[in-house]
Amino acid sequence: xxxxxxxxxxxxxxxxxxxxxxxxxxxxxxxxxxxxxxxxxxxxxxxxxxxxxxxxxxxxxxxxxxxxxxxxxxxxxxxxxxxxxxxxxxxxxxxxxxxxxxxxxxxxxxxxxxxxxxxxxxxxxxxxxxxxxxxxxxxxxxxxxxxxxxxxxxxxxxxxxxxxxxxxxxxxxxxxxxxxxxxxxxxxxxxxxxxxxxxxxxxxxxxxxxxxxxxxxxxxxxxxxxxxxxxxxxxxxxxxxxxxxxxxxxxxxxxxxxxxxxxxxxxxxxxxxxxxxxxxxxxxxxxxxxxxxxxxxxxxxxxxxxxxxxxxxxxxxxxxxxxxxxxxxxxxxxxxxxxxxxxx
Numbered sequence: 001x002x003x004x005x006x007x008x009x010x011x012x013x014x015x016x017x018x019x020x021x022x023x024x025x026x027x028x029x030x031x032x033x034x035x036x037x038x039x040x041x042x043x044x045x046x047x048x049x050x051x052x053x054x055x056x057x058x059x060x061x062x063x064x065x066x067x068x069x070x071x072x073x074x075x076x077x078x079x080x081x082x083x084x085x086x087x088x089x090x091x092x093x094x095x096x097x098x099x100x101x102x103x104x105x106x107x108x109x110x111x112x113x114x115x116x117x118x119x120x121x122x123x124x125x126x127x128x129x130x131x132x133x134x135x136x137x138x139x140x141x142x143x144x145x146x147x148x149x150x151x152x153x154x155x156x157x158x159x160x161x162x163x164x165x166x167x168x169x170x171x172x173x174x175x176x177x178x179x180x181x182x183x184x185x186x187x188x189x190x191x192x193x194x195x196x197x198x199x200x201x202x203x204x205x206x207x208x209x210x211x212x213x214x215x216x217x218x219x220x221x222x223x224x225x226x227x228x229x230x231x232x233x234x235x236x237x238x239x240x241x242x243x244x245x246x247x248x249x250x251x252x253x254x255x256x257x258x259x260x261x262x263x264x265x266x267x268x269x270x271x272x273x274x275x276x277x278x279x280x281x282x283x284x285x286x287x288x289x290x291x292x293x294x295x296x297x298x299x300x301x302x303x304x305x306x307x308x309x310x311x312x313x314x315x316x317x318x319x320x321x322x323x324x325x326x327x328x329x330x331x332x333x334x335x336x337x338x339x340x341x342x343x344x
Contacts, residue, residue, distance in 0.1 A: 002308050003030045003063045005088075007055060007079055008070035009039035010161040012093055016122075017068045020301035022047050027305045030063050039161065055079060059086035066116075066308055068301075069093060072174035073181055077102035080117065084109040089116045091304045095185045095328065096321040098176040103325055107318040118304050118314040119321030121189040125299035127287025128271035132255075132264050133194055141274070142258030147237030149191050149253040151183035152245035155211060155223070165212060170219045178221035180206060180328050184241035189316075189324035190253065191239065197231040198323065203340040204228065204331035210244045227331045239331075 004021050006013055009032050021027045031049040032040040040051045052058040058067070059082065066089035069079045077097040080090045090110070096119045097103040110117035123129055135141060156169040168174040169182065192198060204227035211223040223243040230236050252266040260276040267273045272284035300316075307314040326343055334341040 002027045002305055003065045004028065005030055005052070005058045005061070005064040005067045006032050006043070006070060007034075007058065007067055007083075008072075008075075009034035009036070009043050010070065011159055013043065013068070013070045014161075016298055017070055017091075017301060018043055018047050020297060021068075021305075023297075024302055024305050026309050027301070030061070031058060033058050055082065059083055059088060064088060066091065066304070072168040072171075073176050074098055074174050077106055080106050081109045084113045084115050084117065087113060087115065089118075089304075089308050091118045091120060091300070092321075093120045094189075094321065095177070095181045095325055096318065097325065100322070100326060100329060103318070103322045107322065110318055116304075116307055116314055117318040118300075118307065119316055119318060120298075120300050121186065121316050121321065121324065122298035122300045123186050123190045124193055124316060125303065128264050128284065129190065129194070129253075131272055131284060131286055132253075132262060135262065135274070136194060136255070136257075137196070141255075141260045141262060141276075144195050144235050144255050144257050146235065147191060147195070147253065147255045148240075149187040149237065150240040150250045151187050152179075152240060152242035153183075153249040154246050155243040156182060165214045170211065170213050170221070172220040175221055177328070177332070178208070178211075178219065179223050179241040179243045180225050180331065182241075182243070184225055184227070184239060184331070185324055185328050187239050187241065187253070188327040189320065191229070191237065192231075192323060192327070194253070194255070195231060195235055197233050197235060199229045199327050199330075199343060200232045201230040201340055201342050202227055202327065202330045202334050204334040206332055206335035225331060225335075227334075229327070 021029050029047045029049045032043045033052040034040040067083045069092040080092045083090050157167045160167040206222045206225040208218050209224050211219045213219050225241045227239040253264045255262045263273040270283040274282040330341045
């Protein structure tokens with residue numbers, strides 16, 4: 001039984017971390033911390049455990065073996081490092097850090113402490129994505145030539161705890177980056193995992209087009225990005241992230257291969273659709289994807305707990321989180337320079 005502490009009690013804790021730990025027979029939530037104590041109180045009323053007055057108090061408690069870091073982006077790295085140095089395993093929400101240097105420091109802290117660091121890239125664990133990975137690896141569709149991957153919805157202010165333009169997602173100090181850190185990072189991780197290749201070059205437009213803060217002015221962080229990516233083996237594709245999709249949420253990925261096309265979460269009736277080169281169509285009715293309106297079980301918490309119980313490093317490690325983060329930062333750099341950026 002793994003004793004769990006949760007740092008931050010906003011929507012991601014409310015809809016994912018707390019209920020998923022509560023539903024895991026090998027985990028026990030021992031307590032919560034949030035600077036807004038009423039949020040921690042709400043969680044303890046549902047799931048038990050104690051309210052910690054400070055992060056330090058939680059990390060000093062020996063019944064806490066592992067923590068989830070569910071705060072605003074800017075606090076992910078410092079709190080994760082603090083927890084790792086205190087001897088706790090860490091599941092950190094994405095994006096894992098606001099700089100490559102901080103992400104590397106997190107990885108180093110985990111190694112030094114001999115503890116696990118896992119990043120919440122849950123899209124790898126969705127059933128249609130897992131099935132897609134197996135099909136691509138089998139060679140049934142030949143080689144991937146190009147792809148498009150998209151994550152867009154109407155904005156975090158509709159889902160976050162504040163539910164207004166005052167949300168921390170729009171505050172540059174807390175969030176550091178916008179739609180790319182919220183949505184694009186998911187697709188950066190997913191696409192490199194699906195194609196089994198690293199991205200070597202990007203050309204991107206990352207901008208702010210519509211979202212406004214409480215003052216009525218455009219927010220200081222991105223609400224849209226369209227990025228062109230090229231892998232080491234020459235696969236080319238687009239990654240789009242947006243907070244200004246005021247229609248239906250788009251969480252789709254399409255891969256165009258030498259022997260056909262794979263469409264994931266593109267068809268509302270079938271999460272995975274294959275169209276072969278000869279015209280044959282194969283449909284898979286397999287698992288929905290989490291949306292702001294439907295927060296189904298992600299699998300992230302179960303994998304984190306299982307990793308600790310088994311004493312094996314989690315698949316979605318700090319190194320994996322950093323690989324996705326490098327893509328995002330390269331896109332920001334490309335947009336600022338108006339030129340392509342080559343990843344090292």
